[in-house]
Amino acid sequence: MDNAATTALSGEVLNAMMPVMTECFGNASSIHAYGREAAAYVEKARAQVAAAIGAAPSEIVFTGSGTEADNLAIHGYALRNKKRGNHIITTTVEHHAVLHTCEALEKQGYEVTYLPVDEYGLVTKEQVEAAIKENTILVSIMFANNEVGSIMPIEEIGKLCRERKIAFHTDAVQAVCHVPIDVNAMNIDMLSISAHKIHGPKGVGALYVRKGILIEPLIVGGAQEKRKRAGTENVAGIVGLGAAIEIGVREMPNAMAKVKALRDRLIDGILSAIPEVKLNGHRENRLPGNVNVSIRYIEGEAILLMLDINGIAASSGSACTSGSLDPSHVLLSMGIPHEIAHGSLRLSLSDYNTDEDVDYVLSKLPEVVAKLRKMSPLYNG
């Protein structure tokens, strides 16, 4: 129930990776047969990733994570295009991989506009349009939010950016294999992908960079990845990403219809079984597997611990779980008060979840909530 954090490796993906981890140990940069074999694996994966989003293989750069893809897109583009301007537009609800990159750029003299979101965690094309200035070079807006699952109007924003000749990056880490993506139809110039969110291995990602979009490498050294990202390729990881995304996109129509049905049953079940619970995010316009609710009078970390005792893995935007002792920046940006964000619970489903899983959560969660509310000095039930 915590598939937005990471997913199980698919057996089919593991099978694809096995030969690379055993027999084929070549360095993809080597001239000899071993090297050529490794290079062929990498190129096959590149074609798989490209096909999944409607791109050309030459437009895919493999990275060490989704985080690195975000860094490379924003930092790399900003550095390379400084002469054209120094203003970047993003949102307050991005993943920290984007937010902290933007903050780092601000320290280097760039100017960043963080667009606020509405109660569902969404920005509009009009907001982006109003924020565009003469010196705007880049817009970076996530495809779908990792906490509340809200899906941004990417196609509209892409069209706007194209008209205004501004580069458009989207962090699609949560969206890939969950919603259809076409970088050309949506006018996306750069797009971040992470393998471990789609039943692939951890520690590998990719950045789509449209032909003609120039970026500065952040990791320099050898000539790998067309000089956009140095370092000997993680061939097994890359093969895993290629297989995972190909399978994920192939299975998407069936898998996501199933996940959506589970999600809706879970949402309806929670809202009807537990009083004073509110759904965070949009009822329809959300990722097929995302459920995020705020449960009044109780605290998120306590909910997670109690669910964990019952064998249910989940996540929360509570201050007590954050390490920084601030509640989720996403929930606060949506105007959710501190004490309500405190009782937030995210359950994220994948196609590996079953009806029984949903039934189990619906049988346990009301008990857990009742137990914690009984402990709460705020609850008079």
Next chain:
Amino acid sequence: MYTEKVMDHFSNPRNMGELDDANGVGMVGNAKCGDIMKIFLKVSDDGIIEDISFKTFGCGAAVATSSMATELIKGKHIEEALKLSNAAVVEALEGLPPAKLHCSVLAEEAVHAAIKDYYERMGMHEKAEEIAENEHFEEHEAPREH
């Protein structure tokens, strides 16, 4: 991340609930993360904590420290209970992650607030003042450098 002791007190909290016949009640909030802890005391005429209970809105560490704190001072004299430090509670729980140490301070403060309330109800305002002053002192200890 939590010790077995913490998990035990979290899942089977001791002395959880409200006391209808309490004669000292203290509620404190954690400015850091927004959690709230409430302690109920039933103090006998000779100053012994005959019964104690708590209610907590907070993380696992907050619940466990409340539970442990009530257990440590139940049956003790209030003067002795006042000496209960958050460090002692943490030690009894066999440790807390560094990020969670502030939660244990909440338990100490809640106990102090409840005893202060008891003194006030008994008309022992000087004693109550003393607690308030001590809290005050602690609060201002850190900025002493300048």
